Amino acid sequence: MTPYVSYLVVAAVILPTVMGSITLLALRHRLGVSRVVSIASCAALVAIAAALTVHASGGTTESYALGNWRAPFGIVLVLDRLSAMMLLLTAVLALAVMAYSVLTGVDRKGWHFHPLFQFQLLGLNGAFLTGDLFNLFVFFEVLLIASYGLLLHGQGPARLKAGVQYVVINLVGSTLFLVGVGLLYGVTGTLNMADMAVRVAAASAGDQGLIAAAALVLTVVFALKAALVPLHFWLPGAYGATTAAVAALFAIMTKVGAYSIIRTSTLIFGEDAGPLAFLAGDWMLPAALITTAIGFLGLFAARTLREMAAWSVVGSMGVLLSAVAVFRVEAMGPALYYVLHSTLAGAALFLIVDMIAKRRGEHGDALTVSPRFCQSELLSGLFFLAAIGVTGLPPLSGFIGKLLILVGVRAAPGAVWIWATILITTLIGVLAFARAGSRIFWKSASVDGEVPVRALRGRTGGVVVAAGLLAALAALTVMGGPVTDYTGATAAQLFDPQQYIAAVMGETSGGRR
């Protein structure tokens, strides 16, 4: 491995750690400098992740042994196409959310926003890069602990109530994670995921029951993070109650669950695992289809725009996981494309809803008819575009994503169900957003008077950030060819775990193919 790549891989984890510590210890009372440091850190992460993605697109899997302890004895960070892509997505989203928070003054609402944000990025980047199952647990804990703080940022009774539930359910999830990790360690004697893949493939018939149990326990944990029905109950409450900027950042948190499912299923419990291959798929597919249905039906049950945005996250996770759950290479590529789309679209919707709520005075984000408010035309346009993105209508990338998923699952068993669910729920989503939009913008246009304009921090800045996220969706559409080539190659790489195993376990520390 060329040295600069190894430095970049480890920098993606070190940089937020250092920046988080600096903003926590040295810049506690200096918000201005904290903001500069935080934004600089996010921008640097975008640059690092972009360089890593360019490198990974060549198809090599790079393994970085921390402290130069060789795998499987040491802990490794592994960079392949999937981790690089997720790093880039995280960095872009983090930069947008950080810009929005600074411009609208969200970070003034409480203490330690910037350190928590950086530690959140540390957890996310670490989870995407690590090649060690116990380390995945540790990075999960890091990102969860930071997310508890961010969720409660700004406080208030509703937020605290949602926070208690979110913390308790995630602590139970962490306990289950340890059960799964412990079982796998007990049977295979290793925690390195590549080494584990080799040993699971060679496991005796007597051990397979235990491995299957561990695999399913881990899937339950990851499904909890990914808000798969029936483990989705925490999401609408938590995302609906927290600050909009934080909810937008949390759009990537559910994807960590999806990432972990994809990583463990293809690497450890993949085709080589014999009778254990893709064990979780049978359970996940029906659950994912129900998630899609419940998520989009929830749009009608929502009483506020924020709840609608939260339910749309559930729905998009359902669509994503139904494509993942068939575990076919031709469906995985579209699923990864949809990951990119749904994260950015969900975040954009949260930010736009927040701007609408702030301008409507006492009406907030409730689905009521109110007098006109400032920037109402501009925001209605943005809301329209975000709704198109979230529901998956042309011309934005959601349409391409859903179309590719439909094509990708065509040969899979249960394809009829996936087609029916995705097509019907899209219609439901369109109806729900049309209802909300017409009530808030159209009917409101005929009401006399105007909501008094309050002094609002970052009136144009917030709009620019949200428009930037929508522009990213447009870019995903225009660059559809290269992006789907990349995700397709990623899927092919995922379904060829030998390359990953060789890179981690290989004699040469470089691990080139």
Place this chain on the structure above:
Amino acid sequence: MTMELLVASAIAVLTAAGVYLVLRGRTFPVVLGLAFLSYAINLFLFAMGRLVINRPPIYDKAAEAYTDPLPQALVLTAIVIAFGMTAFVVVLALRTFLETGTDQVDGRDDGESRP
């Protein structure tokens, strides 16, 4: 054989108590339940290195065989994380009670007067 039975039933009892308490309505039993669950998991992780007695985990000249040191390291990590999380959840529960006047995990009014 007795040791395996003892350890296994200890884990089982701790888990059962933890699950029961986590399902209670008020935050304090839930916090205790989480603590019980983490004790159960610590024992479980420890047992995953196989139960052996009188063996050193790291280098010892006189030793003929070693016990697995890795689960001990994992348990240490798990203890630290569980300890920190318990402290956090206690503070969070207290803060929520003081601010919302309810001690129920689902946020329902529990019919007691505010503090």
